[in-house]
Amino acid sequence: MMMKFGGILGFENGIILAPMGADVAGPELVAAVANAGGIGLLASPINNYDTTVKAIRDTKKLTDKPFGVGILLEFDCTKTIKAVFDEKLPVMEVYWGKFPKEMVDEAHKHGVKVIHQVGSVEAAERAIAAGVDCIIAQGVEAGGHISGTVSLVALLPRIVDLVGDRDIPVVAAGSISDARGYVAALALGAKGICVGTRFVATNEAYANQYYKQQLLHYTEQQTDRTDLYGRYTWRAYVRCLNTPFHETWKQAPNYGTLVNDESQPIIGQSTVYSEEIILRRFAGQVANPTTCGQLENMVMLAGQGVGLVNDIVPAGEVVRRYVEGAKAIIQELGETHLPKASPQPPTTDHEEKKIKDSWKWKWIKKLCL
Structure with a gap:
């Protein structure tokens, strides 16, 4: 069972499967990511209620974990959104367009949290004003459709600063193919990552x-x-x-x-x-x-x-590599870059508790939960 690590929006960890179209992120891949504790997002058919419902129900046959659907705003998506509401999914991602406050409010009335992917600070400002629950900052280095022109390293901290102390987790997207990229995103203020290319090279991806x-x-x-x-x-x-x-x-x-x-x-x-x-x-x-x-x-x-995608493995293994790899990197950074509490091992229970309660250990514990 996957250990909790950086969970967002009520999910076990902060790994989001990009809703890769037209059907690469299908039921098998979404269910595999969900079963590993991540947020699996179905690539939804364009404004087709019956087909969307079928894809959702096919996914439910493969997992009892929560998952969501990706909504492409470039086209009419009324029927797709209705299918999400009727099937009572917990989240949906919207991207490539505006999703105004009245639409966010409607989603909230149906118990659906809204994740909005953006490629600029200006788009993030609109998403915040609309009241979304999570923002994905997509860098220009990402695969698939890209709406922005700025690299993730430049864009992500700007959006994190814009969000400030609002309860809106920011997620990073763009060339994060291993645990090192995950930790780098966390260092820039992200609470999770959205992954596409790495998940195409998995057993469950519906790609040729x-x-x-x-x-x-x-x-x-x-x-x-x-x-x-x-x-x-x-x-x-x-x-x-x-x-x-x-x-x-x-x-x-x-x-x-x-x-x-x-x-x-x-x-x-x-x-x-x-x-x-x-x-x-x-x-x-x-x-x-x-x-x-x-x-x-x-x-x-x-x-x-x-360039960091070197094998085709189960999607659950990809999630495990991100989670376990990030935990190991963070612990190593704590050991090599933070002051040592004491060169001598504690000799009493009191001293041991004092070290565990130090700011160093609190920092490491916070990142690993």
Whole structure:
């Protein structure tokens, strides 16, 4: 059983699974993260009530732990939100758009806490004014869709300072692929981390094996921030692997006018939440296990932390590595960077209690709980 470490919003630990779309963060991955004490977030279908309910119920079959759903605000999400309310989920994440106070209030009436992912201080100000329960600060180095242009190290402490003493935990997102990144985020004031790329390379992620394997062979210098993919429905920046296909087309003279419309050849097809999808060149959809066709010519979303992704393991193992690794690092830092209470071991119960009650041990204990 996972030990509690830095729990937020009533969950056992501060690890959040990014709701990676369209269905990479499906029931199996969400349940695995939830079972490990983290906050699993389903990638919700776009405004489809029945499909969202089915995905939620399929997840409930795999875990009795709480979990949530990610809501993409770029599109109409009324039906998806209704499914979250009707299924009585404890949290939902909203991102890429505004979620005003009246919508936050409505969520609270249904017992749903709102996590808002932002990419700028200005967006964080709006989220605070709306009364959200948690803010995810996403750095530009993150994989998938990225709304900001500032690195996590610069953005995170600014948002932490903005939140101040309000009861709104700030979570870090962007290239946090191991326990060292987790501890760095904690040092910058975060209460938890939101993870995408590292969770794609897990057994339970609903991603094509070819896509998972490619993550093991790329580094931080081999990703690109681009708006090349999915322009037909949504022109937005993503960070992806700089594959040979991507490298070729980003240098094309007509790069700015390329659109994945009917003028582009069909390169494959997928089944996404029971819907058959035709994939044309420059489609924004990553490959899932049903995808067939020219996999090497499809977008592969990944953050700059991909260089630290070296194996494909169960999602619970990923959570364990974050939690146990962070605890070990914090304890080591306490031993190497904080003053020693005494070179001599305590000789009485009174002296032992005095050392345990010292500010050094209180600091370490606070971080490890």
